[in-house]
Amino acid sequence: MKVDGKHLRTIWLEEDGRTVGIIDQTRLPHEFVTARLDTPEHAVTAIRSMQVRGAPLIGATAAYGLCLALRADASDAALERAYAALFAARPTAINLKWGLDEIRGAVDGLAGAARVAAAYARAAAICEEDIAINRAIGRHGVKLIEAVAARKKKPGQPVEILTHCNAGWLATVDWGTATAPIYTAHERGIGVHVWVDETRPRNQGAALTAWELGKHGVPHTVIADNTGGHLMQRGRVDLVLVGTDRVSANADVCNKIGTYLKALAAFDNGVAFYVALPSPTIDFSVSDAVAEVPIEERAPEEVATMTGRTADGRIETVAIIPENSPVANYAFDVTPARLVTGLITERGVLGATRAALAAAFPERAGATRAGAPRAPVRPAAE
């Protein structure tokens, strides 16, 4: 998407054709800084420290992390060492494992330079596929926005969309998942206004979603995390649109902590709650997400402190809780399928059911059951 009129992606291959460029998202919204990943260790650090984050971008970065490992040493031992380190970087988003498995599959049976070339080719293809998937999510999801726009009483009244965390282009290679229908609507001249949950403790909404929507010219308002229910009660939200880090076979949705509370508020108020997901985010090996998906617990400092820019331009971190108070920092929660109105995928808008997911992605559902390699992801034609 565009930043100050220039089209950017979140990850790219540098001019040397080997090292990997990223936007350092820990510096946004106050500074725009890029970084280079030269080694698999750099990729691990980038994922762990959330320089890159968001399920699809984590998957793409992990894929390139294996490329960097193979470039230094194309042996199976080096591949497996890097796989283990990258896999352990963050536990919840299944795209990480998906990206690693895709590279492992692509290099299987190859050696030396051919192995390295195959890894880089698959990583580049993963990035292109991610963009194609998100564009397809945009094309399918925009129909929901168009339907709401058509029901608006006053012409030109914007469609009010609430989103949580950042499932925008910064969380993917481009376009985003939850934001793809929003950007598509904006492109088509449909008025939208986005309520952006700040998303404590890492503030992905306030820092990242607000930044990217603002840079692209999409009207939005940042709200404190607890505001959504109030807005829904007053008819100020037409639909909720979020992304996800892992969807189980029975369509439970694991996403950023606080998503579940938004789903409950939406359910109570009869507001449509949609989840945008690329198929690599579906984990057909998990049936009960509450019981089976590992929920990342992060450092207490993320809750105990706030970082921001002072009036004179310095970036400062300050403590916001008593010195000795214990902290719990759960990064994700699970929204049960019964609270989800629909799943916006690259193959259309589906009901949040096991049957709908398996019917839309039979090759992946079947491959997981049989333990066979997964087929490449292809968006559905319109």
Ligand code: MRU
């Ligand atoms: O902890 P993060 O910032 O990686 O969490 C990201 C989210 O929860 C996103 O909403 C999710 O990955 C979907 S991204 C398209």
